[in-house]
Amino acid sequence: xxxxxxxxxxxxxxxxMSDPMGDSNFVKWQKAAQKHSDMIANAPTRYNKDGVTxxxxxxKWLEKCIEQTKIVEALHAIKDExxxxxxxxxxxxxxxxxxxxxxxxxxxxxxxxxxxxxxxxGITIYSRIKKTFFKKNETHLxxxxxxxxxxxxxxxxxxxxxxxxxxxxxxxxxxFFRTFTKGMNTLYYWQGVGYMWLTGALFFDLSYCxxxxxxxxxxxxxxxxxxxxxxPEETDSVFTxxxxxxxxxxxxxxxxxxxxxxxxxxxxxxxxxxxLQKKIIAAREYLNWLDxxxxxxxxx
Amino acid sequence: MSNLEKITSNATIIKLQDSVSSVVLAEQLQGFExxxxxxxxxxxxxxxxxxxxMKPIMALQGNRLGFxxxxxxxxxxxxxxxxxxxxxAVLMGVQPCGNQFNIIQDNxxxxxxGLGYLLKKIQGLSYDITFELPRVNSQKDGAAISANIEWxxxxxxxxxxxxxxxxxxxxxxxxxxxxKATRKARKWLYDTITGSEIxxxxxxxxxxxxxxxxxxxxxxxxxxxxxxxxxxxxDDCKTLAELETLRDSISNDIxxxxxxxxxxxxx
Numbered sequence: 001x002x003x004x005x006x007x008x009x010x011x012x013x014x015x016x017m018s019d020p021m022g023d024s025n026f027v028k029w030q031k032a033a034q035k036h037s038d039m040i041a042n043a044p045t046r047y048n049k050d051g052v053t054x055x056x057x058x059x060k061w062l063e064k065c066i067e068q069t070k071i072v073e074a075l076h077a078i079k080d081e082x083x084x085x086x087x088x089x090x091x092x093x094x095x096x097x098x099x100x101x102x103x104x105x106x107x108x109x110x111x112x113x114x115x116x117x118x119x120x121x122g123i124t125i126y127s128r129i130k131k132t133f134f135k136k137n138e139t140h141l142x143x144x145x146x147x148x149x150x151x152x153x154x155x156x157x158x159x160x161x162x163x164x165x166x167x168x169x170x171x172x173x174x175x176f177f178r179t180f181t182k183g184m185n186t187l188y189y190w191q192g193v194g195y196m197w198l199t200g201a202l203f204f205d206l207s208y209c210x211x212x213x214x215x216x217x218x219x220x221x222x223x224x225x226x227x228x229x230x231x232p233e234e235t236d237s238v239f240t241x242x243x244x245x246x247x248x249x250x251x252x253x254x255x256x257x258x259x260x261x262x263x264x265x266x267x268x269x270x271x272x273x274x275x276l277q278k279k280i281i282a283a284r285e286y287l288n289w290l291d292x293x294x295x296x297x298x299x300x
Numbered sequence: 301m302s303n304l305e306k307i308t309s310n311a312t313i314i315k316l317q318d319s320v321s322s323v324v325l326a327e328q329l330q331g332f333e334x335x336x337x338x339x340x341x342x343x344x345x346x347x348x349x350x351x352x353x354m355k356p357i358m359a360l361q362g363n364r365l366g367f368x369x370x371x372x373x374x375x376x377x378x379x380x381x382x383x384x385x386x387x388x389a390v391l392m393g394v395q396p397c398g399n400q401f402n403i404i405q406d407n408x409x410x411x412x413x414g415l416g417y418l419l420k421k422i423q424g425l426s427y428d429i430t431f432e433l434p435r436v437n438s439q440k441d442g443a444a445i446s447a448n449i450e451w452x453x454x455x456x457x458x459x460x461x462x463x464x465x466x467x468x469x470x471x472x473x474x475x476x477x478x479x480k481a482t483r484k485a486r487k488w489l490y491d492t493i494t495g496s497e498i499x500x501x502x503x504x505x506x507x508x509x510x511x512x513x514x515x516x517x518x519x520x521x522x523x524x525x526x527x528x529x530x531x532x533x534x535d536d537c538k539t540l541a542e543l544e545t546l547r548d549s550i551s552n553d554i555x556x557x558x559x560x561x562x563x564x565x566x567x
Contacts, residue, residue, distance in 0.1 A: 048392070119524035120522065120526075121525075123529065124529040124532060127529055127533060128529075128532060128533055128536055131533075131536075131542070133529065133530065134534060135526060156374060157371055157374050159405070
């Protein structure tokens with residue numbers, strides 16, 4: 001297998017972009033260089049009192065200083081190397097399994113189900129607030145590194161988009177409002193960078209929308225409550241009150257339209273795109289390395 | 301008199317055809333002479349194809365009876381761009397109808413139909429292109445297909461077998477791959493016989509800038525949701541000015557009716 005031309009999904013770019021635990025090679029190099037400078041600044045006197053023989057303290061310092069120089073040089077050589085985090089490597093392993101064996105973990109939970117089911121309703125809220133009729137984009141885009149399908153676009157066409165709106169439908173009011181303090185999460189940030197790269201857009205507008213939960217999902221929540229309460233009679237007041245609260249928690253017809261959307265914007269940044277390219281090249285190399293390792297292992 | 305009647309009944313059509321023929325039929329000319337002829341014909345066509353004559357041509361935009369573009373879903377190209385591409389297409393020798401050329405990223409590209417038409421016009425040429433089944437890669441984003449071209453030109457028979465790489469997307473089937481390969485094979489044959497170089501690409505070729513894929517046909521539930529959205533937005537409009545901003549978004553009769561109802565209510 002060869003992953004030299006593997007295209008990464010925009011929605012998963014954040015997995016590649018997370019930083020490795022601990023200091024990066026660059027920071028390690030900076031710290032080592034600082035330590036080296038400090039050692040030189042604090043060098044002991046070279047000679048003993050007789051002014052002729054070299055002091056043992058100086059000998060030890062010199063030895064350590066030479067050792068530190070080697071460390072600085074070694075780190076200097078790799079300071080700009082792109083490192084992949086453990087999380088990124090796990091993600092790449094999943095890609096490898098999916099590509100080689102066709103086995104992939106389908107992530108399915110109630111949050112994702114709601115997101116998919118109410119996608120169009122999210123666009124409706126966004127359109128009404130923006131007073132612009134948006135349609136769901138169905139055009140799949142790719143370049144030499146990444147691929148993706150932005151939700152919608154502002155501009156004459158997806159290929160000459162000015163802005164890329166992306167709509168995320170929150171599970172409930174709590175998760176919706178928590179975005180205000182959390183802002184844009186890393187996964188969405190890099191998804192936005194990817195979409196701007198693909199379309200040439202200058203802005204990525206991430207909008208969290210508060211959309212009524214589809215009835216089947218509300219019913220599932222009620223069933224879950226019923227089991228939690230030990231399968232009571234349907235007229236049980238604790239159960240019926242709980243159901244009323246679920247209905248209230250998951251529908252928002254009483255909330256003013258303007259309070260149903262929180263938008264966060266990021267601007268196109270070429271340095272981010274450059275970093276993405278470097279990470280993708282490193283990720284492809286890692287995938288090729290994985291393939292070589294397993295081929296060797298299983299051939300034995 | 302309709303535009304179509306005008307265009308088919310008066311002398312302008314003859315002038316248009318003369319300009320095109322002066323270039324298309326002048327195969328023996330080369331270099332500056334040919335360039336001068338092309339420039340004069342393009343200038344003449346630009347003058348002759350005024351807004352009135354362009355109206356029926358604009359109506360051909362976006363369907364296979366006319367010519368497809370990469371902006372069909374977003375309202376198509378402006379008259380100026382269509383005119384330039386049309387001139388380029390007819391001077392290359394293809395017809396403005398029958399999807400013989402496409403407009404992509406403001407430029408004119410000949411399609412497999414267009415190349416088929418050009419090949420058909422070459423006197424003394426007969427050809428046959430056959431393909432093996434395409435071999436799709438594991439990522440399903442590309443395929444290789446072996447093409448065998450047999451042609452006879454003025455009694456001399458030749459054959460050529462070669463591999464054609466085709467970029468794919470997840471919505472493409474074998475027929476679409478063969479369709480793309482047909483264009484490439486015809487282009488190869490035309491370039492080989494005439495020594496010219498036809499630009500690459502067609503409106504549905506993922507090799508065109510940024511690898512755009514064609515979208516699937518809209519599902520009925522998507523259309524229903526869009527109509528629902530349109531209805532809510534029309535209802536939100538409290539002034540005629542607000543309502544007017546939605547006019548360009550109308551994409552079907554239901555939306556048109558909703559728009560007009562609100563227009564009457566606000567008038």
